[in-house]
Amino acid sequence: MLLLRRLAEGLVLLSRVWRRLRMVVLRPAFRRYGRRFIFDPAGYYSFNNIQVGDDVSIGSGAVLLASDSKIVIGNKVLIGPNVMIIGGDHNTSVPGRFMYDVKEKRLEDDQDVTIEDDVWIGSGAIILKGVKLGRGSIVAAGAVVNKEVLPYTVVGGVPARVISTRFHDVDTILKHEAALYPPEKRLDPEFIRVIFESLSKDARGSVSKPA
Numbered sequence: 001m002l003l004l005r006r007l008a009e010g011l012v013l014l015s016r017v018w019r020r021l022r023m024v025v026l027r028p029a030f031r032r033y034g035r036r037f038i039f040d041p042a043g044y045y046s047f048n049n050i051q052v053g054d055d056v057s058i059g060s061g062a063v064l065l066a067s068d069s070k071i072v073i074g075n076k077v078l079i080g081p082n083v084m085i086i087g088g089d090h091n092t093s094v095p096g097r098f099m100y101d102v103k104e105k106r107l108e109d110d111q112d113v114t115i116e117d118d119v120w121i122g123s124g125a126i127i128l129k130g131v132k133l134g135r136g137s138i139v140a141a142g143a144v145v146n147k148e149v150l151p152y153t154v155v156g157g158v159p160a161r162v163i164s165t166r167f168h169d170v171d172t173i174l175k176h177e178a179a180l181y182p183p184e185k186r187l188d189p190e191f192i193r194v195i196f197e198s199l200s201k202d203a204r205g206s207v208s209k210p211a
Contacts, residue, residue, distance in 0.1 A: 034075065046071075049087070059083065059123065068110040069129065077115055080123035080141065087113045087129050116151070118180070135187065136166055136176070150195050151187060162199060170196050 022041035027033055029047035034054035039045075043062035050064055050071045058064075059081035064071055066087030073079075088110045094102045111130035115121075119133045122141035133139065137149045140156030140163070149155050152166045152173050167173050170193050177186045 031070075053077070053117070066110075066113065068105060070112045071115075072112065073115045074117040074119070074135075076118050078120045080121060080125070082124045083121050083127070084125075085113055085115075085127040087111065089129055136173075138166055152192070152195065153199070165196060165199060 019041060023039060026041050026047075027037060030037075030045070030050050030052060031048050032051035034052060034056065036055050037052050038056070039058035040060040040062050042060070043058065043064070045062070045064045046066050049066040049069065050073070052073045053075035055075055056073055056077045056079070058079045061082040062079065063084040063086075065085070069087035071085055071087055088105075089108075090099055091102045091104060091106055091109055092099055093106070094104075109129075113127055113129065114132040115127075116133060116135040116137075118136045119138070121127065121133070121139045122143070124142045125139045126144045127133070127139070128144070128146045131145050132148045133145070134149055134151035134153070136152040138154040139145055139149065139160065140154065142158070143156045143160040144158045145155060145160040147159075149160070150162075153162050154164045154166055155161060156163045167176065170189075173192050173196070174189055177192075
């Protein structure tokens with residue numbers, strides 16, 4: 001039994017070393033990547049169309065596809081396991097041909113996906129073409145996001161909708177911004193107030209953390 005345990009521990013260590021090595025080798029395939037970028041080397045990526053900032057972590061089972069568009073990920077972003085980010089769509093508008101055979105794309109079929117700084121995407125979430133996830137936002141596990149997510153909001157569901165704000169008052173958001181960003185990079189306080197006030201009080205419950 002002790003021998004089997006030692007063997008198992010050795011295999012775990014070997015798998016971690018192998019994963020790390022693959023990650024280091026594959027990093028340069030991305031269009032651009034920052035410091036301390038961690039990702040699952042067994043995930044599926046359209047490398048050349050993905051650019052990543054500093055301190056980004058992409059969980060296991062990730063699928064990031066953007067064949068004729070871009071996926072742009074900011075700094076300090078957490079992406080949970082089994083997340084899909086899809087920057088394209090099929091052209092389904094051609095009569096008399098199978099969708100499989102239609103290779104021509106419309107302008108609206110491929111749109112960039114932008115993920116700003118300080119975003120958390122929970123496990124199993126799906127982010128679709130043209131979506132922008134605003135700074136400091138949270139996407140709950142299993143959500144399907146098909147439209148813009150405003151800064152410091154929490155969205156969940158299928159399709160995703162706002163379920164709360166990340167912080168419970170404007171002053172906390174402003175203090176958070178002041179602690180992390182220089183003045184020229186902070187969001188306009190009036191913009192933050194408009195976002196916060198546009199949500200009903202019922203949407204400001206406790207934040208459900210993604211897995």
